[in-house]
Amino acid sequence: MATTHLHDITPDTKVGTLLEQHPEVEEVLIGMSPEFRRLRNPVLRRTLARIATLRQVAGVGGVPLGDLVNRLREAAGMGSLDGLDGAGGDGDGGAGGGRPDWVRVPPDRTFDAREVIEAGGHPLEEVMRALRDLGPAQVFELVTPFVPAPLIDVAKGKGFRAWSAPAVDGVFRTYFVRL
Numbered sequence: 001m002a003t004t005h006l007h008d009i010t011p012d013t014k015v016g017t018l019l020e021q022h023p024e025v026e027e028v029l030i031g032m033s034p035e036f037r038r039l040r041n042p043v044l045r046r047t048l049a050r051i052a053t054l055r056q057v058a059g060v061g062g063v064p065l066g067d068l069v070n071r072l073r074e075a076a077g078m079g080s081l082d083g084l085d086g087a088g089g090d091g092d093g094g095a096g097g098g099r100p101d102w103v104r105v106p107p108d109r110t111f112d113a114r115e116v117i118e119a120g121g122h123p124l125e126e127v128m129r130a131l132r133d134l135g136p137a138q139v140f141e142l143v144t145p146f147v148p149a150p151l152i153d154v155a156k157g158k159g160f161r162a163w164s165a166p167a168v169d170g171v172f173r174t175y176f177v178r179l
Contacts, residue, residue: 012054035060162176
């Protein structure tokens with residue numbers, strides 16, 4: 001079993017921790033996907049980067065997980081990790097791809113979380129409350145300035161499906177339905 005030291009870079013490293021412990025990799029990360037430029041936004045740095053893992057942002061940025069982690073490790077002066085697979089998801093929840101049959105527009109409920117996020121908050125509690133109240137086959141829409149990968153993972157763990165529509169004018173729309 002390999003040992004992991006405090007400053008190791010793995011698929012489960014939080015982006016905020018990575019940038020605090022290895023500031024030298026910031027430009028490499030930002031250069032890997034246009035989506036990663038959003039990390040320059042101080043509000044997103046305080047919110048998303050604190051909870052998102054490299055595994056999650058790889059999916060958001062459309063970057064193969066192995067490429068992302070190994071390029072960051074190289075920039076930090078570490079060796080590469082073997083055996084890294086794709087983003088680790090099931091194709092449900094990332095931006096892009098065809099719209100699933102269960103997504104209905106207009107949805108049954110919508111929450112625009114941009115104001116909460118811009119104020120430095122996180123919409124997790126409000127979204128989970130709305131999802132708990134969602135009836136069978138009802139669709140909930142979450143509007144954000146980025147794909148809310150950590151929130152999608154929490155919702156999936158609670159028995160929901162999720163799909164994010166690609167950004168239009170910097171706005172992502174993520175749809176949820178109960179499994």
